[in-house]
Amino acid sequence: MYKFKVCMLGAFAVGKTSLVQRFVHSIFDERYHTTLGVKIDQKLLEIGGTPVQLILWDLAGEDEFMKVRATYLRGAAGLILVADGLRPETLDTAIDLQKRFNADHALPFVLALNKADCRDEWQIPEHRLQELRTQGWTIFDTSALNGSGVEALFERIGTAMMEQA
Amino acid sequence: MTELPERPDQLEALKGLFLGEDLERLRRIDAEARSPEERLRRLAELLPLALKRLEKRGELNESLAPTVEAVVRLLIQRDSQRFADALYPAIGPAIRKSISETIRQLLRNLNQALEAGLSWQGLKWRFESWRSGIPYAQVVMLHSLHYRVEQVFLIHRRSGILLGHVQAEGVLYKDPDMVSSMLAAIGDFVEDSFESGEAGQLGHIEYGDLSIRIETGPDVLLALALRGEAPAELREQMQQVVEDIQRRYASVLGEFNGDMSVFSALEGLLLPLLQSKYRRPSRGLTLKTRLVLFALLMLAVLWGVNRWWWNGQREDFVQRLEQEPGLVVTAVDDDDGRLSVRGLRDPLARDPKAMLAQTVLDPDDVRLDFRPYQSLQQEFVHRRLLRATQPPQSVDLRLEDGRLVVEGVASPEWIRRFRDRAALLAGAQDIDTSGLVSEVNLNDLGAPDSVQLEFDSSTGAVKASGVAPGDWLERAEVRALLIPGVRRFDASAVQVLPSLEVFDAPATVQLELKDRVLQVSGSADSGWIARLKQRVAEYPVIRGLDLQRLVNTDGTKLQSIKSALESISILFDSALSFNLTDQSQMQQAADLALQLFATARKLGRKVTLVLHGHTDSTGSFEDNLLLSLERADFVAQQLFLQGVPASGVLIKGIETLAAPEKSAEERRHNRRVSFEVIIE
Numbered sequence: 001m002y003k004f005k006v007c008m009l010g011a012f013a014v015g016k017t018s019l020v021q022r023f024v025h026s027i028f029d030e031r032y033h034t035t036l037g038v039k040i041d042q043k044l045l046e047i048g049g050t051p052v053q054l055i056l057w058d059l060a061g062e063d064e065f066m067k068v069r070a071t072y073l074r075g076a077a078g079l080i081l082v083a084d085g086l087r088p089e090t091l092d093t094a095i096d097l098q099k100r101f102n103a104d105h106a107l108p109f110v111l112a113l114n115k116a117d118c119r120d121e122w123q124i125p126e127h128r129l130q131e132l133r134t135q136g137w138t139i140f141d142t143s144a145l146n147g148s149g150v151e152a153l154f155e156r157i158g159t160a161m162m163e164q165a
Numbered sequence: 166m167t168e169l170p171e172r173p174d175q176l177e178a179l180k181g182l183f184l185g186e187d188l189e190r191l192r193r194i195d196a197e198a199r200s201p202e203e204r205l206r207r208l209a210e211l212l213p214l215a216l217k218r219l220e221k222r223g224e225l226n227e228s229l230a231p232t233v234e235a236v237v238r239l240l241i242q243r244d245s246q247r248f249a250d251a252l253y254p255a256i257g258p259a260i261r262k263s264i265s266e267t268i269r270q271l272l273r274n275l276n277q278a279l280e281a282g283l284s285w286q287g288l289k290w291r292f293e294s295w296r297s298g299i300p301y302a303q304v305v306m307l308h309s310l311h312y313r314v315e316q317v318f319l320i321h322r323r324s325g326i327l328l329g330h331v332q333a334e335g336v337l338y339k340d341p342d343m344v345s346s347m348l349a350a351i352g353d354f355v356e357d358s359f360e361s362g363e364a365g366q367l368g369h370i371e372y373g374d375l376s377i378r379i380e381t382g383p384d385v386l387l388a389l390a391l392r393g394e395a396p397a398e399l400r401e402q403m404q405q406v407v408e409d410i411q412r413r414y415a416s417v418l419g420e421f422n423g424d425m426s427v428f429s430a431l432e433g434l435l436l437p438l439l440q441s442k443y444r445r446p447s448r449g450l451t452l453k454t455r456l457v458l459f460a461l462l463m464l465a466v467l468w469g470v471n472r473w474w475w476n477g478q479r480e481d482f483v484q485r486l487e488q489e490p491g492l493v494v495t496a497v498d499d500d501d502g503r504l505s506v507r508g509l510r511d512p513l514a515r516d517p518k519a520m521l522a523q524t525v526l527d528p529d530d531v532r533l534d535f536r537p538y539q540s541l542q543q544e545f546v547h548r549r550l551l552r553a554t555q556p557p558q559s560v561d562l563r564l565e566d567g568r569l570v571v572e573g574v575a576s577p578e579w580i581r582r583f584r585d586r587a588a589l590l591a592g593a594q595d596i597d598t599s600g601l602v603s604e605v606n607l608n609d610l611g612a613p614d615s616v617q618l619e620f621d622s623s624t625g626a627v628k629a630s631g632v633a634p635g636d637w638l639e640r641a642e643v644r645a646l647l648i649p650g651v652r653r654f655d656a657s658a659v660q661v662l663p664s665l666e667v668f669d670a671p672a673t674v675q676l677e678l679k680d681r682v683l684q685v686s687g688s689a690d691s692g693w694i695a696r697l698k699q700r701v702a703e704y705p706v707i708r709g710l711d712l713q714r715l716v717n718t719d720g721t722k723l724q725s726i727k728s729a730l731e732s733i734s735i736l737f738d739s740a741l742s743f744n745l746t747d748q749s750q751m752q753q754a755a756d757l758a759l760q761l762f763a764t765a766r767k768l769g770r771k772v773t774l775v776l777h778g779h780t781d782s783t784g785s786f787e788d789n790l791l792l793s794l795e796r797a798d799f800v801a802q803q804l805f806l807q808g809v810p811a812s813g814v815l816i817k818g819i820e821t822l823a824a825p826e827k828s829a830e831e832r833r834h835n836r837r838v839s840f841e842v843i844i845e
Contacts, residue, residue, distance in 0.1 A: 005324035005346070027339050034353050052423075055326055055346045071353040075324025077423055100643040133388065143458040165422035 003053045004161045007073050009101070010082030010092035012061035015114045018144040019082060023151065024056060033060040038072050045158045053156045062093055073101050078143045079109035080153065085122040085141070086115050095132070104109075105136060108160030112153055116141035211667065262535075312393030313441035318345045319410065319431060320386040321421050325349025333439050348377070350389055382407040390439060393704075411789045442726035477681065479504050482524050482531070489515055491540045499553055503530050510535035513548045556584050562603070573598030574622045577649065579604075580810070597672070605650045610641045611716035616659065625652030632681060632706060634662045660706040668700055669693075674715065683707050686714035691721045722764050727842035730757040735800050735838040740781065740792070745797045746833075751800070754840065755807035761842060762810055775815045775841040777803050781832040794818035800838040 008016050017030065024041035032039040043054040052137055054157070057076065062068045073079075079102055081094040095110060110133070113124070119141065129139055138156060142149035180188050197203040219225035241248050294301040313335040314600040327345035332338050352367040366381035378395065380403035387407045389399070410431070411418065417427045484507060487494045492516025504526070510517065517533045518679035537544070543564045551567065556562050560573035569587060580603055587596050607618045607627060616631040627645050630637075640658055645654040663677045674687040683701055694717060701710045733754045737745035740807040745751055758774055765772040778793030778800075797816035805811055826832040 002423040003325055003425055004423045025219070025343075026341050032347075036347075036350055038350045038354070040343045040350065042340060042343050047388045051344065055324075055342055057325075057346065057350065069353065069357045071357045074352060074353065075321065075349075075421075077324065131584070142799065161423065165424060 001051050001053065002162060002165060003037055003056060004077035004158070004163075004165075005075050006078045006080060006157060007057045007059055007063070007076045008080045008082060009059055009068060009094070010061055010112075011057045011084070011087070011090035011095045012063035012066070012125060013146045014082045014084040014087070016056055016061065016082045019112060019114055019150060020056065021144075022147055023154065025046055034139055035059070037066070043154055045154055047155070047162050049065070050161065050162070053160060054154065056156045060099065060138055068091045068100065068101075069098065076107060077164070078157045079107050080157060081109060081111045083111060083124075085113045085124055086118060088123045091124055091128065108164060109138075110153055110157050110158060110160075111137055111139045112141050112142040113139055114144060116143040116148055117145045121150060167373070186394065240257045249844070262322055275702075281291070291600075312391055312395045312399075314389050314391040314395070314399075314439050316341070316390040317435045318348065318386070318388040318390075319428075319435055320345045320388060321418070322349075322381065322384050322386050323422065326421075326423070328425070329435050330429045331435045331439055333433055333441065339756065345388070348379070349386065352379075379406050380404055382411045384414075384421070387409055388440075399438075402438065406438060410434060428555045469766055478524060478526055479531075482521065482526060485520060488515055488523065489517075489520065490542055491515070491545050492535065493538070500532060501694075503532055505534070506531045507534040509538040511545050512537055513541035513545055513552065514540065521805075550587065556583070557604075559604070568595045569598055570600065574602045574604050576606075577603040577818065603650050605648050607645075607648070609648060610644055611637070612641065613637060620648070624654050625650060627651050627653070627657065628655045630658035632660045632662055634678075635664055662706055663704050668697055670697075673718075677840050679706070681707055682709040682711055684714070686710040688716035688718045690718045716767065718768065723768065723770065723842075723844055724766060726757055726761045727772075727844065728844055729752060730761060730840045733757070733840060734834075735840075736833065737796060737836040738835060740783065743796070751803055754800070755804050755809065757813075758804050758809045758840075762813055765844070771845040772813060773815060773843040773845075774804075774809070774813055775817060775843060776804075777817050777839045777841060778819065779835050779837045779839065780819060780823065781835040782825045786819075786822045789822055790818045796836075 008020070010016050017033070020041060020043070024043045026039075028039050029039075030039070032062040039058045040056055041056040043056055044160060045052045045054065057072055059068050063155045079098070081098055083090040083094040091113075098109065098120055113129070115122075133139060137161075140149040140153045140156070141155060168524075175750075183192065194571060197207070216225060219228075235247075237619045258793060261813075267704040290304045291301055293299075294304040297304075313333060315331040316338055317330065318327060318341060320326065323326055325348070327342045330341040330345070332341075338344075348367075355367055356411050366386070369379065370377040374392050376391055376395075378389045378391065378400070380389075380400070387403050387410075389395075389403065391744060413434075414427070414431075417424075459625075483497050483504075486492050486506060486508070491511035492508060493510075494506060495509040496505075497508040498507075506517070517535055518528070521528055521531055521533065539549070547562070547564050550562060550564075554562070556571075557579060559577050560571060560579075562569070562571050562574045564570070571583070571587075574800075575583070580598075580601060584598070602622045605620045605622075605627070607620060609626075610618065612618055612629070613633060616629055616633045617635075619628045619630075620626070621628065629641065633641075633656075638659060638661055640781075642654045642656065645651050662678055662681070665678065668676055668683075669692060670676050670685075671687075671689050674685060674689045676686045677686075685697065689697075694712070694715065698710065701707050729785075733750055735750055738744040738746050761772055761774065776797040778795070778797030780796075781790035784792070794816060797818065801811075801814050801816050804814060823835050826835060
């Protein structure tokens with residue numbers, strides 16, 4: 001049995017919470033975001049036959065008024081960055097967050113590019129993503145609507161953390 | 166050192182030969198030893214190392230302690246303010262914390278004391294305090310320190326990941342993994358939001374009666390969710406557990422990689438914290454148990470009170486039996502819950518069973534065994550005497566110091582019977598009958614109803630009153646004195662009725678005295694009747710004389726009728742008519758005539774009524790004779806019409822002409838019919 005603290009980060013309203021909502025176990029409601037700035041969820045995985053428990057710290061979305069509290073990232077074993085495929089600036093925020101909290105890539109991290117269901121309307125040029133991939137980023141096209149890519153995302157981050165453990 | 170040779174240079178050369186390079190070193194060492202600076206430098210180099218070594222051996226603290234103590238003293242003496250300033254950052258918060266904690270505790274105790282002060286529990290605690298001598302406040306505190314640790318979380322401090330969790334039985338709890346992370350998040354949030362900066366830690370969260378105690382180690386947080394008031398020791402215990410875990414898992418915790426398998430034995434360390442301490446086991450009783458116990462206690466109290474009350478009733482009853490005259494209680498036992506009373510009872514005493522019936526005691530629960538005996542209490546001797554002799558109401562029978570005194574009036578038979586029996590009765594040593602008088606039976610005197618007889622036993626006199634015939638009185642006077650006990654007969658109050666003989670009635674008369682009225686019937690002459698009246702007047706006792714049924718034989722009545730009738734004149738208005746001047750005279754005459762004949766018939770006498778016709782002097786004798794006859798006849802006819810028997814009536818006319826009248830009045834008077842009664 002492994003337990004990992006995983007922080008979910010992203011710009012305001014990129015759909016972090018709704019993205020994972022269907023895949024996690026939760027006992028706290030949305031209000032925690034606005035009060036504490038964090039909401040804890042739980043995700044159970046099995047990686048290579050080992051049960052792995054992800055404690056997801058779903059951090060309140062970042063915007064110009066509200067910054068992610070650095071203290072919440074303490075002790076995290078991995079990061080899930082979330083961006084909105086329809087809003088390029090959210091990718092900037094994700095990159096910025098990654099730079100701020102994981103510049104040295106000490107923690108395994110993945111990027112969820114949300115709203116995969118509207119892929120045709122994406123405003124993010126593929127070359128930018130390609131660039132990020134060459135920098136070692138793992139990017140998942142995810143959809144809160146149909147849940148595509150989410151399980152793979154968890155699996156990936158879980159595996160990455162297990163490798164580091 | 167030995168003396169050195171005089172030639173130093175030679176010596177030096179020699180030294181150089183012997184010692185070579187060492188000589189130079191020796192010189193250096195010597196120079197160093199001689200130079201304080203150099204020594205200081207060397208010492209400064211060595212001292213930290215030496216201290217470190219000493220510290221490791223634990224000797225340094227001990228050897229330094231007196232010095233440090235002296236230095237601190239000196240510093241304080243020299244400039245205490247400066248010392249205080251220096252210490253302030255450390256001591257200030259510590260004191261504040263201590264004071265606030267103390268006040269908090271004090272308030273809590275005070276609240277509890279007030280709350281408990283007037284309650285049943287409070288009274289119980291006060292009693293306990295009084296009994297044990299422990300101050301009340303302390304007792305309250307002892308009782309108040311009950312609490313229950315519901316959950317224990319061991320949390321990796323950095324990541325907030327739950328390393329271990331135990332919970333008390335029956336506690337509802339939410340996913341501890343998420344809760345622990347949230348706790349960590351809250352800690353982070355506080356740290357972040359209030360920029361406490363330092364390595365402060367969330368130590369305490371309170372919510373209603375739930376509190377979360379958090380003890381922080383370098384790598385772990387130990388959080389206890391508990392209800393109630395935890396004792397101070399719990400904090401120490403938590404610290405020990407944290408230290409223990411830190412020590413045991415030092416290697417894993419520093420580099421925690423998410424692998425939980427290494428913490429499998431952790432639960433054993435956390436379980437002891439899962440305490441639910443009740444200082445007083447009795448306080449652990451559930452409400453239900455307490456209610457049941459209370460009910461049982463109440464039942465016991467009720468039973469006790471009930472028993473006590475019944476015992477009281479029994480005692481009362483026994484006491485009443487003991488006090489009851491004629492009853493002697495010899496033994497009182499409890500016979501298998503039943504009251505058993507044995508004793509003696511005079512047959513004349515009250516029945517103990519009846520006495521029992523008057524109490525609230527169940528007759529089935531009381532066994533009474535009373536054997537008969539004769540009480541020599543005066544009351545009982547007295548009652549026995551009364552029962553045995555059954556004296557009449559007129560006799561007073563009493564005991565005076567064992568002497569039986571009998572007074573009053575009783576029948577001779579009773580007196581005889583009494584004398585026979587009294588001597589046989591126990592309890593009276595001596596009998597005084599001097600006041601006993603034999604009863605006088607006045608019935609023998611045969612007094613009529615109108616006579617009341619009274620016997621005065623003190624004087625022996627019979628006093629008669631009322632109305633009595635003289636002959637009875639005479640007999641009674643003689644016979645009364647023949648009755649035993651009668652010494653005198655007093656008839657002064659008797660009104661004596663005369664003997665009927667005194668009236669000397671003829672054989673045709675019957676006399677009867679009825680209600681003091683002399684009733685006379687039969688017939689007698691008026692001479693006797695007159696004498697009777699005189700005689701009766703002599704006797705005031707006779708209230709009346711009834712002559713209704715007596716007939717006067719000598720015709721006084723006839724005479725009176727005769728004279729009345731003969732005094733009547735029937736006047737005629739004129740010489741030629743038969744108009745009567747006064748019609749009532751005619752009627753009166755008719756009535757008297759009827760009476761006359763009726764009386765005569767009753768007396769057996771013969772009477773003749775002669776009607777004399779008269780005329781005035783005018784006219785011839787013949788005319789007037791005729792007229793007078795006609796007038797007489799007219800009246801006669803009138804009488805006959807009224808029922809007067811014609812056989813007894815004669816009419817007569819004038820025999821001579823009347824003398825000439827001097828007035829009209831005289832003439833009118835002559836125009837009449839007069840009556841004459843002839844009694845044979």
